[in-house]
Amino acid sequence: DQFRASKIMIDRVTKNPKIKFVLNSVINEFIGNSLLEGAVVENIKTHTKQTIKASGAFIAIGHVPNTNVFQGILPIGEKGYIETNNPPFTNIEGIFVAGDVYDYKYRQAITAAGSGCQAAIQVEKYLADLS
Structure with a gap:
C-alpha cells in the first residue's frame, strides 16, 4: 500500500x-x-x-524483520521490529539485539554489521561477568 x-x-x-x-x-x-x-x-x-x-530483477533482503520467534518474549512494535531504548540491550538480561531486528531506520548491511559487533562485545562482557 x-x-x-x-x-x-x-x-x-x-x-x-x-x-x-x-x-x-x-x-x-x-x-x-x-x-x-x-x-x-x-x-x-x-x-x-x-x-x-522482465529481463532483470533487483532482490532486496532485510526489509521485513525476522522477529516472529520473539513474539511474547521481547517488545515488538507494529512494524515487527524489536523495541529497545538502549541497543544492543533488551528488557531481558542476557538477551541482546543487533541489525535488522531492531534497526527500522537505516536497514543497511554496514550498520547491521556494526551493531552486530557491538552486541558481540556486550555478550562477551556479560558472559565474563557471569564467571
Whole structure:
C-alpha cells in the first residue's frame, strides 16, 4: 500500500516511466532458462497471479524483520521490529539485539554489521561477568 523509502527515492522512481509498480504482491516464480524472461507475481490480497515480462530483477533482503520467534518474549512494535531504548540491550538480561531486528531506520548491511559487533562485545562482557 505504501513505500518505505526516502522521499527523494520515491519521487525518483514514481517519475520514471520505465518503472511499473505491482504493490501488495510477492514473486512466486522466476521464469527463464539461462536468462531471466519474467516472473509470476501473486497479489497477497486478492491471490490473483500474473506473469510479468522482465529481463532483470533487483532482490532486496532485510526489509521485513525476522522477529516472529520473539513474539511474547521481547517488545515488538507494529512494524515487527524489536523495541529497545538502549541497543544492543533488551528488557531481558542476557538477551541482546543487533541489525535488522531492531534497526527500522537505516536497514543497511554496514550498520547491521556494526551493531552486530557491538552486541558481540556486550555478550562477551556479560558472559565474563557471569564467571
